[in-house]
Amino acid sequence: MPYRKEDQEIEQCDFIHVHEEIVDQVMKVMPEEGQLLDLAEFFKVFGDSTRIKILYVLSQAEMCVCDIATLLQMGQSAISHQLRVLKQMRLVKFRREGKTVFYSLADGHIQTILAQGMEHIEE
Amino acid sequence: MPYRKEDQEIEQCDFIHVHEEIVDQVMKVMPEEGQLLDLAEFFKVFGDSTRIKILYVLSQAEMCVCDIATLLQMGQSAISHQLRVLKQMRLVKFRREGKTVFYSLADGHIQTILAQGMEHIEE
DNA sequence: TAAACATATGAATAGTTGTTCATATGAGAA
């Protein structure tokens, strides 16, 4: 949400022909602002093709950073930066083994969400 | 994916200590590039708090543009622009009734995806 | 210890995006 009005009175429509019953009713069940912001942040992570690819390959097998970079034909640094984002959102977990760090999907939700997305774009 | 290397040889790791069996195996089952790009585009739509809010309020009731603007305390133009994005991704549908345009969610997937996201951020 | 390797990270930068403002379109009412 890059832009924000500094002043208070935001001009919506003229407030007159708004369907009040609907608006009042939905206003009551609105989750708190923070929760919806978190939700958007969560989905934002899926909204980048590099991260989607990383999630996809990790859904197939546990893998180190170099494996992913090789599969996606991208630089190690780019992958590492994106893995950090995925880590922060707890979409991936990792374990060290010597010099190597193996990444894998954090839990089952991730695959469910990916599958739902696939279903939508495929009909 | 803002940046793209012009030249071919992208330096990954040194290709030597990559786990070949894994990489080869996953390479075979990788969906085509376009499908993963579409998937990222699809999720990108969920990755903005304004659009998440719009989807949420529409999950509660069919609504006109002004209703949404009032509920979200935002300008009519901003809502209209975002509804266009949602329309293009076929996440919302609409019907005209005189001067008013009523929007609603396009199908059930949307609510499922929202719910899965909520579940993830809430544990 | 030093060298080699795997990964992480900070800075810089170019591409992208969401909101605002001004205006256009389109439908109903006068």
Added chain:
DNA sequence: TTCTCATATGAACAACTATTCATATGTTTA
């Protein structure tokens, strides 16, 4: 027709983001 209302849209701009480059961190081996 003209006026008003509801919505849509193009341009501009500030904030954001993903990649690259250079370098740092941390682990293993010699």
